[in-house]
Amino acid sequence: MTQQLILYPLLLQLLLAILLMFFWKRIGAQRVISILGSIVHLGVSIGVFAYIWNNGTQTVQAGSWEAPFGITFIADTFAITMVLLTSIAGLAVSIFSAGSVISDRLRFGYFPIFHFLLLGLTGAFLTGDIFNLYVWFEIIIISSFVLITIGGEKAQLEGAVKYFTLNFLASMIFLTAIAVLYGLTGSLNMADLANKVAAVENRALVEITAILFLIGFGIKSAVFPLYFWLPASYHTPPSAVSAIFGGLLTKVGVYALIRVFTLIFVEDVFLDQILLVLAIFTLFSGALGALVQNNIRKVFSYLIICHIGYMIIGLGMFTEVAIAGAIFYLVHDILVKTNLFMVSGLIYRIKGSNSLRALGGFYAQYPKLSLLMFIPLFSLVGIPPLSGFWPKISLITASFDTGSYWSLAAIIFASFITLVVIAKLWAEVFWKDAQEIPVKPKFRYYHKIKKIKRIQIIVPIVFLSMVTLYVGFGAEHIQTLAARIASELIDNQLYIDAVLNTQISE
Amino acid sequence: MSTLILRTASNYLLPVLLVFSIFILLRGHYLPGGGFVGGLIAAIAFVLHAFANGLDDTKNLLRFHPGFLMPVGLALAFFSGLSPIFVDQAFMTGLWFPEPFPVIGNVGSALFFDIGVYLVVIGVTLTIIFTISESA
Numbered sequence: 001m002t003q004q005l006i007l008y009p010l011l012l013q014l015l016l017a018i019l020l021m022f023f024w025k026r027i028g029a030q031r032v033i034s035i036l037g038s039i040v041h042l043g044v045s046i047g048v049f050a051y052i053w054n055n056g057t058q059t060v061q062a063g064s065w066e067a068p069f070g071i072t073f074i075a076d077t078f079a080i081t082m083v084l085l086t087s088i089a090g091l092a093v094s095i096f097s098a099g100s101v102i103s104d105r106l107r108f109g110y111f112p113i114f115h116f117l118l119l120g121l122t123g124a125f126l127t128g129d130i131f132n133l134y135v136w137f138e139i140i141i142i143s144s145f146v147l148i149t150i151g152g153e154k155a156q157l158e159g160a161v162k163y164f165t166l167n168f169l170a171s172m173i174f175l176t177a178i179a180v181l182y183g184l185t186g187s188l189n190m191a192d193l194a195n196k197v198a199a200v201e202n203r204a205l206v207e208i209t210a211i212l213f214l215i216g217f218g219i220k221s222a223v224f225p226l227y228f229w230l231p232a233s234y235h236t237p238p239s240a241v242s243a244i245f246g247g248l249l250t251k252v253g254v255y256a257l258i259r260v261f262t263l264i265f266v267e268d269v270f271l272d273q274i275l276l277v278l279a280i281f282t283l284f285s286g287a288l289g290a291l292v293q294n295n296i297r298k299v300f301s302y303l304i305i306c307h308i309g310y311m312i313i314g315l316g317m318f319t320e321v322a323i324a325g326a327i328f329y330l331v332h333d334i335l336v337k338t339n340l341f342m343v344s345g346l347i348y349r350i351k352g353s354n355s356l357r358a359l360g361g362f363y364a365q366y367p368k369l370s371l372l373m374f375i376p377l378f379s380l381v382g383i384p385p386l387s388g389f390w391p392k393i394s395l396i397t398a399s400f401d402t403g404s405y406w407s408l409a410a411i412i413f414a415s416f417i418t419l420v421v422i423a424k425l426w427a428e429v430f431w432k433d434a435q436e437i438p439v440k441p442k443f444r445y446y447h448k449i450k451k452i453k454r455i456q457i458i459v460p461i462v463f464l465s466m467v468t469l470y471v472g473f474g475a476e477h478i479q480t481l482a483a484r485i486a487s488e489l490i491d492n493q494l495y496i497d498a499v500l501n502t503q504i505s506e
Numbered sequence: 507m508s509t510l511i512l513r514t515a516s517n518y519l520l521p522v523l524l525v526f527s528i529f530i531l532l533r534g535h536y537l538p539g540g541g542f543v544g545g546l547i548a549a550i551a552f553v554l555h556a557f558a559n560g561l562d563d564t565k566n567l568l569r570f571h572p573g574f575l576m577p578v579g580l581a582l583a584f585f586s587g588l589s590p591i592f593v594d595q596a597f598m599t600g601l602w603f604p605e606p607f608p609v610i611g612n613v614g615s616a617l618f619f620d621i622g623v624y625l626v627v628i629g630v631t632l633t634i635i636f637t638i639s640e641s642a
Contacts, residue, residue, distance in 0.1 A: 064595060
């Protein structure tokens with residue numbers, strides 16, 4: 001049974017979703033199952049992570065069909081790290097949802113769909129088959145459509161339409177790219193594709209396919225110029241939903257980009273140049289967008305776009321140091337972005353507003369909470385020794401090594417603007433004198449809700465802040481991890497051998 | 507649409523269509539058919555009944571909310587995929603009884619997966635149609 005170890009996070013998530021469907025009407029039971037299940041899931045993920053760390057890449061051939069024909073599941077260090085991060089963020093958001101999402105929304109199957117979303121994410125990280133990756137993407141977007149529209153407010157539906165249209169377009173482009181790739185090589189297994197694509201003589205068509213993948217994943221990960229759906233939709237659903245979207249949904253696009261462009265389409269100078277240019281524009285446009293916003297969640301949405309640029313720029317430079325930087329940034333970003341949207345949810349719960357102008361006096365009224373919120377906010381900026389600082393060193397070193405000074409300028413510019421944005425946010429929300437905010441009669445303010453709910457809102461923020469602090473202060477460990485992932489990604493022969501030479505379990 | 511002819515016919519068609527749907531489900535392993543098509547046919551049987559006799563009649567006939575079939579079907583499919591793990595085979599590997607059963611033929615984990623699909627399809631289709639016709 002240990003050969004199947006890497007499937008356990010996947011299967012557990014599916015089991016949870018099915019179990020929660022049996023309790024469709026009983027929200028109280030759903031809360032308990034979701035939280036307990038997420039804790040177990042975190043334990044399982046840590047166990048599998050430790051196993052992969054000690055024993056190297058593991059594969060499972062689903063249905064015992066041999067590698068190029070059947071669907072392969074593969075957990076290398078990169079994939080299992082992403083699974084682990086998913087389950088950390090999943091646990092935090094599960095607890096946060098139990099406390100902050102109102103039961104009118106929970107009644108429409110919030111928790112089952114939430115776990116289907118996590119199932120899709122886990123599957124996308126673990127699969128070694130490009131068509132299967134498409135299927136997991138579909139599970140992710142279908143679940144996310146439900147989560148983004150649940151509650152059915154007018155603004156929510158408006159955001160959902162934009163979100164739906166663009167993501168659907170991305171899926172079509174992705175599917176077209178798979179079809180062309182299959183026509184070229186006759187294979188869908190990613191390791192097999194890596195061998196076959198290198199041997200294709202029609203390089204122009206390979207290049208076009210690569211561009212199609214870039215556009216498809218680019219829309220999903222909100223890269224310039226395809227990002228505009230993100231700030232239009234992420235501020236509309238409940239903040240628990242925004243948290244999981246902001247933390248993980250764009251990152252699965254980044255994961256797919258990194259996977260495809262380190263495994264299948266490699267050593268292509270033209271593509272690397274495109275990635276670099278896109279990343280630089282993403283950094284600029286995201287940072288400038290964040291400067292002018294007034295809604296806290298819109299500020300964070302633009303910062304998501306901006307910081308996607310850091311990961312793409314690392315991929316574009318394509319050196320081991322740069323990719324290690326991108327991976328480190330990915331780890332840091334998932335934790336911090338998830339946390340920030342929960343912070344915005346907490347602010348909204350306390351004050352009933354998310355507008356920078358209307359808020360104020362937070363530090364005077366809630367000094368302890370303010371200090372707690374200080375951690376994710378300034379980790380995002382990357383004040384040393386907090387977590388955002390370390391990956392930027394790798395990225396800056398790499399841009400010196402490769403001599404791409406535009407990237408260097410963009411990285412420094414975006415860091416500086418992030419600092420300005422967060423400093424402005426800190427000044428407006430925490431230091432400015434308290435403003436008069438009209439009291440909403442029916443709104444369930446923080447001081448009105450039960451103590452257990454308050455704990456459920458605070459605990460996940462504390463939990464993720466602690467993990468973020470660990471990433472900052474234990475940067476050495478994360479750097480070791482990122483370096484190992486980067487070396488595995490650059491030397492993709494390891495991945496190919498792991499898939500194609502495995503013995504089927506008898 | 508409460509015509510006498512349709513109402514009488516639907517009472518006979520319901521069991522016939524249900525049996526036919528199970529036939530399609532079992533046939534699906536080697537020939538066209540399977541859980542998805544079978545599930546749709548079974549759902550059509552109930553929809554026809556609802557057309558002829560009204561939604562409330564059909565709901566009384568079913569006794570439980572069709573949405574309940576979704577987790578049941580999913581669980582069945584899940585455990586049929588999981589079962590090979592307990593005998594040290596890869597996830598989703600087909601396990602078969604050595605001897606064919608009379609009438610049904612060979613029985614394996616794939617059949618239970620298909621039955622799971624059958625139930626999920628009935629559940630989803632009926633939930634959607636019932637919800638729409640309730641709000642219409």
